[in-house]
Amino acid sequence: MGGGAPQSPALQRWAALLLLLFLPLLGVGNWHAVEASHKEFKEYQNYEAEEVDGEDVRTGFHFQPRPMYYNGLYHLFYQYNPKGAVWGNIVWAHSVSGDLINWISLPPALYSSKSFDIKGCWSGSATILPGNKPAMLYTGVDTQNRQVQNIAFPKDASDKYLREWDKPDYNPVIPPTAGVNASAFRDPTTGWRGADGSWRVVVGSKDGSTGVVLLYRSRDFVHWSKAPSPLHSAAGTGMWECPDFYPVALRGNAGLDTSATGPGLKHVLKVSLDETRYDYYTVGKYSPAEDRYVPDGTSPDDRTGLRYDYGNFYASKTFYDPAKKRRVLWGWSNESDSVSSDVKKGWAGIQVKQCLLCTDRVDLNSTNITIPRAVWLDGSGKQLVQWPVEEVEKLRGKRVEAHGVALGKGEHFEIKGITTSQTDVEVTFEVSGLEKAEEMGVELNGQRPDPQALCEQKGADLGGGVGPFGLWVLASDDFTERTAVFFRVFKPSGESNSQHSVLMCHDASRSFHHHGRSTTEKGVWKPSFAGFVDVDIQKDGKISLRSLIDGSVVESFGAGGKTCITSRVYPVGTDAHLYAFNNGEADVKISQLQAWQMHTIDMK
Numbered sequence: 253m254g255g256g257a258p259q260s261p262a263l264q265r266w267a268a269l270l271l272l273l274f275l276p277l278l279g280v281g282n283w284h285a286v287e288a289s290h291k292e293f294k295e296y297q298n299y300e301a302e303e304v305d306g307e308d309v310r311t312g313f314h315f316q317p318r319p320m321y322y323n324g325l326y327h328l329f330y331q332y333n334p335k336g337a338v339w340g341n342i343v344w345a346h347s348v349s350g351d352l353i354n355w356i357s358l359p360p361a362l363y364s365s366k367s368f369d370i371k372g373c374w375s376g377s378a379t380i381l382p383g384n385k386p387a388m389l390y391t392g393v394d395t396q397n398r399q400v401q402n403i404a405f406p407k408d409a410s411d412k413y414l415r416e417w418d419k420p421d422y423n424p425v426i427p428p429t430a431g432v433n434a435s436a437f438r439d440p441t442t443g444w445r446g447a448d449g450s451w452r453v454v455v456g457s458k459d460g461s462t463g464v465v466l467l468y469r470s471r472d473f474v475h476w477s478k479a480p481s482p483l484h485s486a487a488g489t490g491m492w493e494c495p496d497f498y499p500v501a502l503r504g505n506a507g508l509d510t511s512a513t514g515p516g517l518k519h520v521l522k523v524s525l526d527e528t529r530y531d532y533y534t535v536g537k538y539s540p541a542e543d544r545y546v547p548d549g550t551s552p553d554d555r556t557g558l559r560y561d562y563g564n565f566y567a568s569k570t571f572y573d574p575a576k577k578r579r580v581l582w583g584w585s586n587e588s589d590s591v592s593s594d595v596k597k598g599w600a601g602i603q604v605k606q607c608l609l610c611t612d613r614v615d616l617n618s619t620n621i622t623i624p625r626a627v628w629l630d631g632s633g634k635q636l637v638q639w640p641v642e643e644v645e646k647l648r649g650k651r652v653e654a655h656g657v658a659l660g661k662g663e664h665f666e667i668k669g670i671t672t673s674q675t676d677v678e679v680t681f682e683v684s685g686l687e688k689a690e691e692m693g694v695e696l697n698g699q700r701p702d703p704q705a706l707c708e709q710k711g712a713d714l715g716g717g718v719g720p721f722g723l724w725v726l727a728s729d730d731f732t733e734r735t736a737v738f739f740r741v742f743k744p745s746g747e748s749n750s751q752h753s754v755l756m757c758h759d760a761s762r763s764f765h766h767h768g769r770s771t772t773e774k775g776v777w778k779p780s781f782a783g784f785v786d787v788d789i790q791k792d793g794k795i796s797l798r799s800l801i802d803g804s805v806v807e808s809f810g811a812g813g814k815t816c817i818t819s820r821v822y823p824v825g826t827d828a829h830l831y832a833f834n835n836g837e838a839d840v841k842i843s844q845l846q847a848w849q850m851h852t853i854d855m856k
């Protein structure tokens with residue numbers, strides 16, 4: 253890549269994550285060329301970076317998408333470090349879009365400049381206050397290395413892009429008071445307003461090994477006081493990062509404003525567990541009177557709990573989109589290859605067109621933010637459902653389809669006629685012969701086995717009773733390399749559980765990797781990812797799968813979005829193939845399959 257890439261091996265890992273974002277601000281030149289051509293960014297460029305301890309560095313480098321909708325535009329703020337691999341220069345980059353597809357990059361909204369954020373501008377959230385006034389709460393790292401919560405407002409509310417943000421001198425608005433660990437106090441949520449007129453936000457923290465979301469209240473969004481009890485906590489879960497707390501409707505897939513209350517809803521609390529690097533949630537009840545959240549107990553409230561995505565997905569955040577009355581989720585998917593890969597122009601994630609106020613045209617073709625998903629509560633009331641926002645369908649081009657294709661044991665079927673390295677594929681499999689379903693074959697002790705371990709153990713190649721069946725994506729024509737996206741059905745595990753267990757898996761053990769390097773080579777992270785799918789396959793007789801494939805990203809949605817898995821793989825060329833396969837004893841039938849070649853965004 254360009255001269256802006258840090259060369260030292262120690263820096264390469266972070267560079268891989270950050271390099272692309274470096275470009276819009278710097279043009280494509282090197283660091284020194286910048287000061288002349290981008291005077292407006294001088295302040296944060298000149299700030300001298302400082303190293304802090306490892307744990308904090310890790311946190312600061314997340315590429316956390318923070319979305320907001322305001323006056324007809326979607327805003328996406330995301331953190332990155334324009335100086336590459338040194339600590340201390342995390343800024344909030346800012347892009348806007350009218351359609352969630354085409355984005356315009358703007359100058360950074362926030363960057364370290366004052367005593368209350370001089371050592372970092374970390375994650376936070378936007379809230380629209382009465383009078384249509386956006387406010388941003390974010391974590392700053394102050395001169396004493398304390399994590400504090402600050403507020404920022406747009407300098408000029410009449411600027412439709414909200415380009416410049418003002419950080420009042422009275423910051424921080426929420427300091428770590430006695431009893432709060434100042435090294436574990438971050439990521440304020442979007443505010444919600446109670447019937448009493450007061451605003452609430454929670455901030456992620458920990459108390460020993462107990463994960464906790466500390467609750468704060470305010471009448472004016474500026475003066476905050478800590479509530480005596482946290483909104484929620486769970487022992488043994490470690491630091492809670494990037495909390496997200498919002499209502500979901502009991503029926504239908506419409507989203508709700510963050511402040512909505514009433515009988516027809518439940519609440520969702522999502523936390524990013526620092527110790528596992530995945531995003532977990534529970535569904536439960538929020539009682540405004542006590543300001544407490546109590547999970548329903550229909551899923552574990554720990555690291556075996558429900559996840560938004562069972563793959564490579566972290567530090568996500570939702571926002572309410574009043575224009576389309578939906579709640580939209582954005583995640584971040586890191587590299588799984590330790591070597592910086594060649595960047596291909598893709599269609600997924602953010603596609604930034606140009607940088608307003610930047611002198612050079614931007615080539616930010618693809619970041620690693622996942623495709624935005626609408627989220628709502630499943631009819632069971634026990635879990636969420638996610639589905640790519642409908643705008644993604646605008647990128648669908650040439651279509652191919654298939655119906656009624658039977659797949660016996662060991663058979664596969666190629667989906668031809670489109671370029672399958674950039675594809676949106678939806679398929680429904682009819683399943684029969686459930687009496688052939690295998691035993692799970694693991695000691696259960698009344699508990700569910702770890703789905704990822706089960707997937708690793710069984711893989712896509714080991715024949716089963718019902719399944720494995722699904723898709724091979726990004727496959728070479730000789731099958732030596734491929735990523736399997738599939739289901740495997742297990743016998744009901746006992747009297748208490750009369751339903752078959754359906755496992756959904758991404759098996760990347762035979763995936764393409766950087767420059768064709770074998771996945772058995774050292775340094776390539778190639779996990780199998782898996783989750784169970786809460787469906788009654790005996791009753792339904794079929795199960796659907798949608799995969800969005802974009803070069804190095806595969807995002808899959810099982811059973812209409814009940815279980816989601818995102819993987820990063822690194823195909824060698826554009827001649828990748830797409831197949832449906834069945835390695836189970838029982839026949840499966842593709843009742844319907846549609847696949848679209850996806851348009852690439854026009855960068856003009």
Ligand SMILES: *[C@@H]1O[C@H](CO)[C@@H](O)[C@H](O)[C@H]1NC(C)=O
Binds near residue numbers: 434435459460
């Ligand atoms: C506070 O958090 C830091 C960072 O995780 C940790 O190293 C430290 O042990 C915590 N302090 C206390 C008193 O728990």
Ligand SMILES: *[C@@H]1O[C@H](CO)[C@@H](O)[C@H](O)[C@H]1NC(C)=O
Binds near residue numbers: 265528564587588
């Ligand atoms: C990506 O995330 C996973 C899980 O959080 C981690 O194990 C892996 O090391 C990360 N990859 C890189 C390149 O940082």
Ligand SMILES: *[C@@H]1O[C@H](CO)[C@@H](O)[C@H](O)[C@H]1NC(C)=O
Binds near residue numbers: 595596616
């Ligand atoms: C972005 O896409 C354009 C147009 O396809 C291409 O010329 C350019 O090299 C790409 N940039 C990067 C960083 O991949």
Ligand SMILES: CC(=O)N[C@H]1CO[C@H](CO)[C@@H](O)[C@@H]1O
Binds near residue numbers: 269593
């Ligand atoms: C912003 C970011 O992390 N970009 C990375 C996304 O993934 C490609 C490879 O697919 C990397 O090269 C980028 O650096």
